[in-house]
C-alpha cells in the first residue's frame with residue numbers, strides 16, 4: 054500500500070511514517086518545515102533533539118529498508134500538491150499538514166488569518182488535486198474533538214438522528230469550536246464533506262483528542278528516529294506540558310477551576326487508529342467520521358496522575374491553579390462516543406501511567422533543553438487578545 058503523509062516532519066507525521074514503514078508500506082510525504090519556525094517564534098524548542106529531514110530520511114531507509122519519498126514544499130501551492138500526488142500515486146493520503154495550535158491562532162489578526170489561510174487552502178488544494186489526479190485514493194483527514202466543543206448532551210461520531218417539527222433526518226452534529234484554530238477544522242470538515250458529495254471522493258475525518266507521549270516502539274533506541282516533543286504554551290498540549298513541567302521543577306499549570314474534560318490518547322494509539330483507518334477504507338463517495346481518544350479526563354485529575362508517576366521517579370512536583378488564559382467552560386458535561394474504531398478492531402495498548410513513565414524518563418534525559426526554555430512554560434497568550442502572564446490562583450490542588 055502506498056501512503057502519502059502531508060505534514061510528515063511533525064509530531065504525528067514523523068511517527069506515522071515509521072509506524073507504516075515498519076508494516077511494509079511504501080511511504081512518502083511532504084512538509085514546509087513550518088512547525089520548527091512556529092515553536093522558535095514562541096521562544097521554545099523541541100525537548101527531544103530532532104534532525105533535519107535529509108538525515109531523518111537516511112535513518113528511515115536504513116531502519117525500514119525502503120526509501121522515504123520526501124518533498125519539501127507548501128500545501129498552499131497547488132502546483133506543488135499536484136506534483137506530489139502525480140509522482141507518488143498514493144492509495145491513501147493522510148492529511149496532518151496544518152497549523153495545530155489553539156493559542157497560536159489566538160495571538161492576533163495575523164496569526165488568525167495565517168491559520169485560516171494555511172489550513173483551509175492546503176485542504177482545498179488537496180481535495181482538487183485528488184479529484185484530478187487520484188480520485189480513488191482515500192483521504193484520512195485529521196480533525197479534532199474540539200470541533201464539537203462541550204455541549205450539554207452526548208457527542209455522537211459526526212452525525213446524529215434528529216426529529217424536528219414532525220420530520221426526521223440524519224444531520225451533522227453541531228460544531229462549537231473554542232479557538233480560531235478549532236474553527237479552521239470545522240470549516241475543513243464542511244469542505245471535505247462537500248467534496249465527497251460532489252466528486253465521489255472517499256474520506257475518513259478523524260476527530261482526534263489530545264495526544265501525548267514521546268515515542269512509539271518503532272523508533273527503538275535510534276535518536277535519529279525521535280519525534281519532536283513540545284512543551285511551550287502554544288504547541289505543548291496538556292499532559293506533555295505537565296510532564297515537562299515535572300521534569301523542570303515548574304508547578305503543573307492547571308488552567309482556572311481545572312474541571313475541563315477532554316479525550317486523551319497516547320501517541321502509539323493515535324498511530325494504531327490511523328493505521329486502522331488506512332487499511333479499512335470507506336466506499337467511494339463515502340464521508341465517515343471517527344471520534345478518536347482513549348479516555349476522558351479532567352485537567353486536574355491528569356495533573357494529579359502525572360504528579361503521582363513523577364514522584365515515583367523521585368521528582369518533587371507541585372500543582373498550581375493559574376488564571377485561565379482561555380475563554381472556555383471550566384465545569385461542564387462531556388460524554389463523546391468512540392465506537393467506530395472499536396468496531397474496526399482498536400484495542401488500547403497500555404495504561405496511562407506506563408506511558409507517562411516512558412515520557413518522563415525520556416524528558417529527564419533532556420532536562421537541560423526544557424530548563425533553557427523555562428519562560429515558555431507559563432502562558433501569556435490570552436483569548437481576550439492581550440499578552441499577560443497568567444497569575445497563580447492557588448497551589449497544591
Ligand code: NAD
Nearest residue numbers: 060062063064065085087088127128150151153195261264
Ligand atoms: P505538527 O505541527 O507537529 O505537524 C504538522 C506538520 O505540518 C508540521 O511539520 C508543519 O510544518 C506541516 N505543515 C503545516 N502547514 C503546512 C503547509 N501549508 N505545507 C506543508 N506543510 C505544512 O502537528 P501534530 O501535532 O503532528 O498534528 C498533526 C495534525 O493532527 C494537525 O492537523 C492537528 O490539528 C491534528 N491534531 C493533533 C492533535 C495533537 O494532540 N497533536 C490532536 C488532534 C488533532
Ligand code: USQ
Nearest residue numbers: 153155197198199261262263290291294306307308313352
Ligand atoms: N490546559 C491546562 N493547562 C495547560 C495546558 C492546557 O489546564 O498547561 C487545559 C486547556 O485549558 C484545555 C485543555 O487543557 O482545557 C486542553 O488543552 P491542550 O492545550 O492540551 O489542547 P487543545 O488546545 O485543545 O489542542 C490540542 C492540540 C490540537 C488538537 C486538540 C484536540 O494542540 O491540535 O486539535 O488538542 S482537542 O482538545 O480534543 O480539540
